[in-house]
Amino acid sequence: xxxxxxxxxxxxxxxxxxxxxxxxxxxxxxxxxxxxxxxxxxxxxxxxxxxxxxxxxxxxxxxxxxxxxxxxxxxxxxxxxxxxxxxxxxxxxxxxxxxxxxxxxxxxxxxxxxxxxxxxxxxxxxxxxxxxxxxxxxxxxxxxxxxxxxxxxxxxxxxxxxxxxxxxxxxxxxxxxxxxxxxxxxxxxxxxxxxxxxxxxxxxxxxxxxxxxxxxxxxxxxxx
Amino acid sequence: xxxxxxxxxxxxxxxxxxxxxxxxxxxxxxxxxxxxxxxxxxxxxxxxxxxxxxxxxxxxxxxxxxxxxxxxxxxxxxxxxxxxxxxxxxxxxxxxxxxxxxxxxxxxxxxxxxxxxxxxxxxxxxxxxxxxxxxxxxxxxxxxxxxxxxxxxxxxxxxxxxxxxxxxxxxxxxxxxxxxxxxxxxxxxxxxxxxxxxxxxxxxxxx
Numbered sequence: 001x002x003x004x005x006x007x008x009x010x011x012x013x014x015x016x017x018x019x020x021x022x023x024x025x026x027x028x029x030x031x032x033x034x035x036x037x038x039x040x041x042x043x044x045x046x047x048x049x050x051x052x053x054x055x056x057x058x059x060x061x062x063x064x065x066x067x068x069x070x071x072x073x074x075x076x077x078x079x080x081x082x083x084x085x086x087x088x089x090x091x092x093x094x095x096x097x098x099x100x101x102x103x104x105x106x107x108x109x110x111x112x113x114x115x116x117x118x119x120x121x122x123x124x125x126x127x128x129x130x131x132x133x134x135x136x137x138x139x140x141x142x143x144x145x146x147x148x149x150x151x152x153x154x155x156x157x158x159x160x161x162x163x164x165x166x167x168x169x170x171x172x173x174x175x176x177x178x179x180x181x182x183x184x185x186x187x188x189x190x191x192x193x194x195x196x197x198x199x200x201x202x203x204x205x206x207x208x209x210x211x212x213x214x215x216x217x218x219x220x221x222x223x224x
Numbered sequence: 225x226x227x228x229x230x231x232x233x234x235x236x237x238x239x240x241x242x243x244x245x246x247x248x249x250x251x252x253x254x255x256x257x258x259x260x261x262x263x264x265x266x267x268x269x270x271x272x273x274x275x276x277x278x279x280x281x282x283x284x285x286x287x288x289x290x291x292x293x294x295x296x297x298x299x300x301x302x303x304x305x306x307x308x309x310x311x312x313x314x315x316x317x318x319x320x321x322x323x324x325x326x327x328x329x330x331x332x333x334x335x336x337x338x339x340x341x342x343x344x345x346x347x348x349x350x351x352x353x354x355x356x357x358x359x360x361x362x363x364x365x366x367x368x369x370x371x372x373x374x375x376x377x378x379x380x381x382x383x384x385x386x387x388x389x390x391x392x393x394x395x396x397x398x399x400x401x402x403x404x405x406x407x408x409x410x411x412x413x414x415x416x417x418x419x420x421x422x423x424x425x426x427x428x429x430x431x
Binding site: 002003009016086223 | 276277278280301304306308310311312313314315316317325326328329330331
């Protein structure tokens, strides 16, 4: 129980810290608004297909996530509090606490993008199978967070953090991106829930492999 | 965690093929205090990091035993207090919040606000306990680090540059802490100051 309470305490610390410093939130909000506005101007009156729409949706999520998720470890490194955390928490506590925070941030991000898309592209962003869409958004957020957390931990130790993060992330996230785009297109096209089961199986497998692998690797990354 | 013995056996540290120190061996038990001395770059801070479990030595072993039983590295962290220039607290939280939050992450459920406030009072921070740490002077931050280090009544207290940024009053409080810890547990401090080294019963030259 103490490991769980420590993890929750670390998550709570990160939430309070984020609400006070706005390390990630401000960048996240600005990027979402800018990206959606740019897409709106580019499309004008054209009606894109569900495949293109779902692609654009996840492009916004991907780049916004890249601009904010790495902050979780970079901010600790920049403030010199990494050693403090190493002293008070075990690597598994840190990993799961940070994963929890990144998951919450990504879920908030995808919900914000969904609301904006629904408002701005109300004519053609119509979710015909909400069950597929929301399961995809949830599993996709978890997948993004699980990959982004371990990459952020690795990148935080490097000198060229800004460029290294998206470069490392893209090859790792490409499988996830292709699957969530496919599943989102199904939701927009109004397919039956059962037809998206294959995509969900890939997403669950991805999350399990990524989280398990990250947990095993994290000890070495965290202790430098 | 009383009756702790720390044994380091033949430890050495290298960074990028450069040897910082090699073959260091000593033992210290509860009720003992040790001053690590040595010129700049001799590896005193590195040794403190190794003793606190933040760094794994290139060679040799560091072992903590409690009543003759070896303690696992993750368990010993709950018995270690560390004050060091490279250890920072959170600027966006108040002094009191820092202590309470870090204690809850450490799973020290027994910590009460009263204990944290008593420590802040001891180090002269009671009046500023609800101020954000970003507004603290460097001396106040150093005092807060002591409150953090003593929060869980550690069996082992490691001090690196113990009086850095402190005024005369702060140095006096630290001296009291050193004397108390040297009687109740293990105290190890790294310093270049001859006066601070004399606070300890033993001295070890790092080279």
